[in-house]
Amino acid sequence: MRWLLTSLFFKSPFENLQRHADKIKECTHMFKKAINLHMQGKYEEFENIKDEVARLESEADAIKRNIRNHLPRGILMPVDKFQFFQYIREQDKVLDEIEETLFWLSFKHVSIPEGLKDEFVHLVDLVIKPVNLLPELVNQAIVYFRTNYKDHRNRVKSTCRDIRQWEREADFVERELKLKIFNTIKDAFLIFYFIRLTEYIGSIADHAENASDMMRAMIAR
Amino acid sequence: MTVETLILVCASFVGLYMAANIGANDLANAMGTSVGSKAITIRQAVLISMIANALGAVLAGSHVTNTISKGIINPQLLSSQPDKFIIGMFASLLAAGIWVNLATYLGLPVSTTHSIVGALIGFGIISIGASYINWGKVIPIVLSWIISPLAGAIISGTLYTLLERKVLFAEDPYKASLKYSPFFIFLVFVILILSFIFKGLKNLHLNLNLFTALSIAIPVSVIFGIAGRYYMEWRVKKTISSSEEKGYSLIESFFAQLQLLTACYVAFAHGANDVANAVGPWAAIFSAVKTRSVALKVQVPFWMLLIGGIAVGGGLMAFGSNVIKTIGENITDINPVRGFCAEFGAATTILVCSRLGLPISTTHVIVGSVIGIGFARGAGALDLRVIKNICISWLVTLPFTLFLAMFLYKIIIYLIL
Numbered sequence: 117m118r119w120l121l122t123s124l125f126f127k128s129p130f131e132n133l134q135r136h137a138d139k140i141k142e143c144t145h146m147f148k149k150a151i152n153l154h155m156q157g158k159y160e161e162f163e164n165i166k167d168e169v170a171r172l173e174s175e176a177d178a179i180k181r182n183i184r185n186h187l188p189r190g191i192l193m194p195v196d197k198f199q200f201f202q203y204i205r206e207q208d209k210v211l212d213e214i215e216e217t218l219f220w221l222s223f224k225h226v227s228i229p230e231g232l233k234d235e236f237v238h239l240v241d242l243v244i245k246p247v248n249l250l251p252e253l254v255n256q257a258i259v260y261f262r263t264n265y266k267d268h269r270n271r272v273k274s275t276c277r278d279i280r281q282w283e284r285e286a287d288f289v290e291r292e293l294k295l296k297i298f299n300t301i302k303d304a305f306l307i308f309y310f311i312r313l314t315e316y317i318g319s320i321a322d323h324a325e326n327a328s329d330m331m332r333a334m335i336a337r
Numbered sequence: 338m339t340v341e342t343l344i345l346v347c348a349s350f351v352g353l354y355m356a357a358n359i360g361a362n363d364l365a366n367a368m369g370t371s372v373g374s375k376a377i378t379i380r381q382a383v384l385i386s387m388i389a390n391a392l393g394a395v396l397a398g399s400h401v402t403n404t405i406s407k408g409i410i411n412p413q414l415l416s417s418q419p420d421k422f423i424i425g426m427f428a429s430l431l432a433a434g435i436w437v438n439l440a441t442y443l444g445l446p447v448s449t450t451h452s453i454v455g456a457l458i459g460f461g462i463i464s465i466g467a468s469y470i471n472w473g474k475v476i477p478i479v480l481s482w483i484i485s486p487l488a489g490a491i492i493s494g495t496l497y498t499l500l501e502r503k504v505l506f507a508e509d510p511y512k513a514s515l516k517y518s519p520f521f522i523f524l525v526f527v528i529l530i531l532s533f534i535f536k537g538l539k540n541l542h543l544n545l546n547l548f549t550a551l552s553i554a555i556p557v558s559v560i561f562g563i564a565g566r567y568y569m570e571w572r573v574k575k576t577i578s579s580s581e582e583k584g585y586s587l588i589e590s591f592f593a594q595l596q597l598l599t600a601c602y603v604a605f606a607h608g609a610n611d612v613a614n615a616v617g618p619w620a621a622i623f624s625a626v627k628t629r630s631v632a633l634k635v636q637v638p639f640w641m642l643l644i645g646g647i648a649v650g651g652g653l654m655a656f657g658s659n660v661i662k663t664i665g666e667n668i669t670d671i672n673p674v675r676g677f678c679a680e681f682g683a684a685t686t687i688l689v690c691s692r693l694g695l696p697i698s699t700t701h702v703i704v705g706s707v708i709g710i711g712f713a714r715g716a717g718a719l720d721l722r723v724i725k726n727i728c729i730s731w732l733v734t735l736p737f738t739l740f741l742a743m744f745l746y747k748i749i750i751y752l753i754l
Contacts, residue, residue, distance in 0.1 A: 120700050120727070121369045122667035124707055126720035192711045192719040263672065264715060266506040 126191050130258045132183045133204065137251040139176040140211050143169050144244045147214050150221075151240050155233055159225050166218040173215045180208050194261045195334040203334065206327035210247055210320055217316040226309055231300055235293045239314070242289055243321040246282035249275055250324060253331055260335060272335050276328040283325035290318035341626055348427060348626075352619030353648045355434040359449045359611050360652025362441045364390060365660035366700040367607045367683075368600060370707070372665035374676035376596035379661050385597075386604040387650030393608020394646030395639065397532045397688070398616070409458060409474050414465045416631045423625050424749050425464050425742075426618040429456035432742035433614070436734065441656065448698030451734045453614045454478065459739035463746050481695035482731060485686055486705025493682030494709030500674060501715065504588070511587040515570060521595065523562035525602055525681065530554040532609060532688045569594040592673035599680035606687035607699050608646050613637075614696075616645035670717035675710050682706040701727055 150165040183204055193200065228236055253275045260268040297310045368382040377385065415422045433452040440447040461470050500517075507513035534550045545553075573590050616637055624635040653661075671679070683699070683706040690697045704723060711719040 120704055120723065120730075121366045121707070122664050123726065124704055124719055124723045125668045125670055126718040128670070128717040130717075188722070190721045192708070192716075192721050194711075194714040194716065261717065262670070264501055264505050264674075265510065 128258075128261075129183050129187055129193070129200070130254065130261065132179055133207070134251065134254045134258065136176055136179045136183070136204065136207060137254045139172055139179065140207065140214075141248055141251050143172050143176075143211055143214050144247050146172070147218065148240060148244060150218055151237070154221055154225075155228055155237070157227060163222060166222050169215055169218055173211050176208065176211050180204055199330055199334050203327055203330040206323050206330055207250060209323040210250070210327065213316060213320045213323060217313070217320070220313055220316055224309070226306070228310075229301070232293070232296065232310065235289070235296060236313075236317075239286065239289050239293055239317055242282060242286040243317055243324075246279040246286070246321050246324040246328070249279050249282075250327060253279070253328060257331060257335065269335055272331065276332045279328040280325055283321045286318060286321040290314055344423065344427075344626055345623065348423075348430075348619055348622040351427060351430045351434060352615050352622075352645070355430050355437070355449075355453075355615035355619075356612065356645050356648035357652030357655065358434055358437040358441060359615055360390075360649035360654075361656035361660065362437055362447070363449050363611055363699050364604065364607055364649060364653045365657040365664065366703055367603045368661055369664035369668060370671050370676040370679045370703065371596055371600040371603075372661050373668035373671040374593070374596060374673045375665075376593040376673050376676055377600055379658055379665065382600070382661055383650075383654050383658060385600055386607075386653055387647070389601040389604035390608035390612070390650050390653075391643060391646030393605035393610075394612035394616070394642045394649075395608075397605065397609035397691070398612050398637070398642045398646075409454075409461060409471055409478075411469070411471070412631045414469060419625045419629050419631050420754070421464055421750070422631045423622050424753070425460035425746055426622045426625070428745035428749055429453065429460045429738075429742045430615070430618045432456040432459070432738050432745050436738045436741060440734075447730045447734045448482075448701060449611060449614050450696045450698045451482070451731060452738045453618070454696055455735035455738035456742035457618070458735070459742035460746055462739070463743040478696055481690060481697050482701065485690050485695070485697040486701045486708075486727075488689075489682045489686040489702040489705035490709030490712070491682075492685055492709070493678045493706035494713040494715075496681060497675065497678040497710045497713045497715045500678065501713070505674070511591065514588050514591050515566060518569065518591070518595065519559075519562035519566045521562075521677075521681070522565040522598065523558045524685075525598060526558035526561045527554050528685055528688055529602065529605065530557060532606075532692060535692055565598070589673050592677050596673050596677045596680065599677050599684065602684040603680045603687075603703075606684040606691070608649070610687050610691040610697065611699055612642060612645045612649055615648070616641050619645070671707070675707075675715055678710055678715070679703065679706040682709060 146165050146169050150162050150169065153159075153162040153165065184201065187197065191197075253272065256268065256272045256275055260272050293314050294311055297307060297314065301307050301310065364386050368377075368386050371377045372379060372382050412422065415425075430453075433449070433456045436452045436456075437447065437449050458470065458475070503517055504510055504513040531550055531554050534545055534553065569591060572594050573587060620635050620637040620641055623638075623641075625631055680703075683703045686702050686706075687697065687699055690702075704727065707716065708719060708721065708724075710716050
């Protein structure tokens with residue numbers, strides 16, 4: 117039976133947003149594993165994980181579409197709907213960039229030079245950090261929208277700050293790595309290959325930051 | 338058994354039938370926000386609403402009811418034919434009761450108030466003709482259907498914004514809630530006492546003016562406000578042991594205590610406003626049978642309001658538990674702070690509109706209040722398409738009960754006369 121009061125309450129799209137963010141965390145774990153396998157030259161296993169990430173990405177895409185398609189006009193949310201859609205877009209792009217990076221690596225199996233390996237691992241670790249904060253960020257936001265307490269809002273703000281700081285650090289390392297690529301590699305193809313790779317990895321953190329900026333805008337008062 | 342007794346028994350049966358339906362449909366919604374926020378259990382909700390609803394009916398209900406729904410038609414036109422009047426009232430009650438029962442069964446969001454208004458208009462049209470209907474009186478009624486949810490939304494939304502700024506965003510939210518609570522309790526009691534003085538004490542013909550009424554209401558409410566604060570602080574300390582987020586669970590339980598008060602307030606307001614929907618026509622039949630004339634206004638006997646109030650509670654107990662459960666499970670977005678605001682805004686609007694003599698729907702006002710909190714960014718996702726449902730329910734309820742009342746009237750006239 118439908119009751120007027122119950123039909124007033126619409127299933128919060130934030131729950132699905134949480135599912136989407138959880139999928140991303142799953143992917144970052146695999147991403148790290150794939151990079152390691154690639155560096156060890158285990159390309160076959162690398163390809164398997166890449167396919168697995170692609171599968172997860174399409175699942176996350178379905179969640180994203182589900183959120184967008186089931187949010188009709190006439191739903192009143194505690195946040196601006198436009199900002200909310202922007203947030204999902206950015207969160208989804210994080211996943212796209214992870215996938216793109218793995219695809220880039222799989223287009224042509226080029227082993228990373230010994231002198232750059234550590235830097236690449238460091239960069240990957242750094243970009244994963246802000247991304248892994250996204251599920252927590254969404255969860256904190258859900259709690260805040262449920263209670264509207266100042267404290268809960270401050271937690272969201274502080275996570276946004278953390279994400280921003282990790283991104284800045286990743287940016288710095290990305291620039292250093294590019295410099296090193298230009299200084300150590302002479303072959304034009306390899307320069308293009310590794311510069312592009314560095315940019316792909318770096319953009320993962322960029323989109324995580326964009327997402328957190330959107331979240332910050334959503335909780336603005 | 339004489340014919341008169343038979344009529345009275347039938348009228349009582351139909352009146353109670355309508356009252357029970359009102360309980361099952363309307364009162365369950367009235368308690369929804371309390372159950373949804375887990376401030377009270379379903380059992381408590383049933384108990385509170387039975388008692389407070391009966392009290393509301395007796396203490397603040399319409400003791401003097403305009404026999405034909407706020408003067409939409411002039412019953413004097415039927416003064417020579419009390420039989421027709423009795424049959425019309427009977428048909429109207431039955432039509433409204435059937436419609437509310439059907440709607441409850443189908444899960445349609447309808448207003449019990451609008452059902453009876455529609456039925457009475459139908460009876461008016463068929464008995465004395467459409468040209469005698471005072472259509473001018475219909476306009477403020479229709480306007481009140483729009484204004485009352487809006488008023489609920491504005492009061493609740495403002496209160497929520499105020500609470501968010503002063504309490505939820507305070508350095509020490511619990512201290513802030515203690516500080517402001519006497520004010521909220523004060524407001525609840527001022528409105529309760531005023532509605533009691535202006536409506537409940539009318540029979541005593543005290544005729545207090547606003548100033549005298551306020552000079553009684555304000556000091557009493559101040560005392561209740563201060564005492565209530567300390568009582569609740571004591572209750573909260575008793576119920577809360579230790580918890581990780583002590584600061585916030587304290588506020589939650591504090592507002593849950595406040596919501597116990599506003600739940601009673603809502604049930605009281607419902608009793609004052611909606612019991613009359615069943616009892617008004619019922620009392621009109623009694624008066625017409627006994628005096629063999631049609632009065633412009635009839636006195637609703639005390640016992641009738643009491644029985645009506647209890648019947649509404651009984652209807653809730655019999656059929657409403659499931660509704661309350663469904664509502665409670667579906668509106669988890671409501672926490673005690675929001676529930677408190679929604680109930681305060683709704684009950685205040687209902688009592689004020691009831692005082693102004695406007696027939697409004699309790700459910701619609703509560704929906705309006707929750708939407709108001711949503712606009713103050715104080716709720717999860719709200720489906721505003723429900724407003725369309727409300728409009729549909731207006732468009733369906735009125736014609737349905739109108740024609741059903743006309744139909745039943747014709748049948749009864751055909752069978753009896």
